[in-house]
Structure formats: C-alpha cells, structure tokens
Amino acid sequence: MTNRLEQQIKFIREVDKLKNVFRQSYLLDTSRKENDAEHTWHLAMMAVVLQEHCPDDKLDINRTLKMLLVHDLVEIDAGDTFAYDEAGQEGKFEREKLAAERIFGLLPADQRDEFMSLWLEFEERETTEAVYAAAIDRLQPLLHNYYTEGKAWKEHGVSGGKVLARIQFLSERIPVLFTFAEGLVQDAVGKGYLLP
C-alpha cells in the first residue's frame, strides 16, 4: 500500500465518526434526531435537485458538492453547535479551525490543502458555490422543522425573526429559494410552530 493510499484510508476511517454527531433537527417521521453524515447526504442530494434555482449559471456544482461533503467534518471534534445557541457561537470558528487542521491533516498535503480551502470557502460564504451550499444548509433544517410542526424550534423556543435573519443573505443571491423559505417561515409563525 502506498503512503498516499494509507493516509487516505486513515482519513476515510476517521470521518466515519460523523455518523455519531447528532444535530437538533429531527427526521421527518420525528422518530429521532438526525446525524451529520445523513444530513450531509441530504444536502448533496438537494443541491443537485435544486440547482436550476441558483441564478448564476456559472455555478460549479462539483465544487459545491465537494464543499458540502466536507463542511461538517469539523464537528467530529468541535460538536454540533445549534444555530440559535448564542453562547455556543463564542469561539466556534477557532474550535472548528483546530478540528479542520487535525482531520484534514490526516490526508496527503495536496488534499489537506484542498479540503481546508473548501471548508474556508464555505465558512466565508462569498463565492456563488458557497452561497448556494449555505442556502441548502439553511433550507434543509427549515424543511425538517416545518414538516415536523416545528418540533426542534419549539424545544428551543425559536422565533420567526431569528429564522428569517439566518436566511436573509439569500434574498438577493438566490431569490426563488428565499421566497420559498420566507413563505414557510411566515406560515410556521401563523401555525404556532415558531414564536412570533
């Protein structure tokens, strides 16, 4: 076995741990909370299905998919921070950066650098690919909350205003998905899934 393959297999074994990082959002059947690995698969699937709604036709779907595949790996070390946990946001980037260095550092240097830069690109949310990936990452838990009658939202006392604030960056960049998401939030407030 070459040294590269050995490093790659070590990484592949390590990232299996993502299947045990649990999130706050529930499966649509509400039977349990979902984990980061299955969440990430769902995002990648959604990114393929919804691509036509991204108005920038230069979107590189391949880079988007790679970005999504790696974006939550840092949570193996840093854990999942609930989007509306304000105290948890403190120091989050530093914790996650250390995690990125350790986990991507298992790979050969060229791949470590590629994954590190994909992760940073996702975090910075400036390129078309990063904005689209972040849109999908916001939309998926919103769908899960809406279609479980706000189960996780209610458990954490989340308000419509807070959810809207988190999707606001989409309003100019991906208007179709913004309008759709905004409609769900308004309806969720009306139905009592979200606090006003």
Place this chain on the structure above:
Amino acid sequence: MTNRLEQQIKFIREVDKLKNVFRQSYLLDTSRKENDAEHTWHLAMMAVVLQEHCPDDKLDINRTLKMLLVHDLVEIDAGDTFAYDEAGQEGKFEREKLAAERIFGLLPADQRDEFMSLWLEFEERETTEAVYAAAIDRLQPLLHNYYTEGKAWKEHGVSGGKVLARIQFLSERIPVLFTFAEGLVQDAVGKGYLLP
C-alpha cells in the same frame, strides 16, 4: 411556488426515508448498523478522496457523485438486500425498478429521466463512472467489516472467496484498489474474520 419546485420539494421530503433503511454493516465503533443515507455520504466522500487511483483520467467525478447520491434510493421501497443473501437476489432488479419509477417519478420529467438513467448506469456497471462508483460501494463495507474484526461477515458466515468474487471486476479496471481490497480479504481470512 412553481410546480417544478413543488415536485422537487416532494422528492426531497420523500428521500428522507433513506435514513431509516438499515444495512448489515456496522459503524467502525460497532455501536450500531449503518443506514443507507450515511453510507451514501461516506461513499461520496471516498469517491472524492480516492479519485487518483482510477486509471481512466477522463473520469467525470461529478457524474460519479450524482450516481452515488441516487444509487440506493430504490431501497426506500425495495429494502436493503444483503450482498451475500442469494435468495434475496431473486427478483431484486424488478423490485428496485418499480421503486425507481415511483421515487424518481416524483420529480419533474427531465430530472426523473436523468436520475433513472444514472441509476441504470450504476446497475449496468460498464462506464468508467459506474465501475468506479461500484468499486467504492464494494470497498466501503469491506473496510467496515475488516476494521470491526469481521462483525457482519461472522454474523452471516461469509467466506473470503465470496468477498473476492464480488470485487473481481475491479482487477483490470481499478488495479490499485483491487490489490488493496484483495490484501484486506486475505488478511481477514488469516485472522478468522472471514471463513476460508
């Protein structure tokens, strides 16, 4: 909401069920069996990491990823058939084809047709992308079995010869991964993880 977006959201909600289709292989920490959604994420991640070992440099990684993302969706209806369950193989393709028609049929027609053809391409295992995707789909459970001391293999009394037969198609198409996998199988037989 446009009719297309409505159909796409219906599909996205439906495929959440993949997270409740459980496989025979265990997570590496042996705490539980893995489900198809997290398995699929792991395959996509592996396909990106191991791409350099596919000797055909015309490999379209984007089509490979899409193929992997959809390849197990049929199991929402048809269930997971254990690779070494010979009786279960009977009628498997017909069951899965009905499932593909129902599930992909939730999408707008152009996307339904694209996903159906990706799924068939994966099943036929002829194109470079399909061979590479299938290689990854064989290698991942092999790794999981090897690094859990053959937990699922032992439960089902699987032999080294049966595992080798399932990876034989790789020997000419992706020799580096074949040699690596063959080495694991031989070692697993030596260690008693697999029957001789």
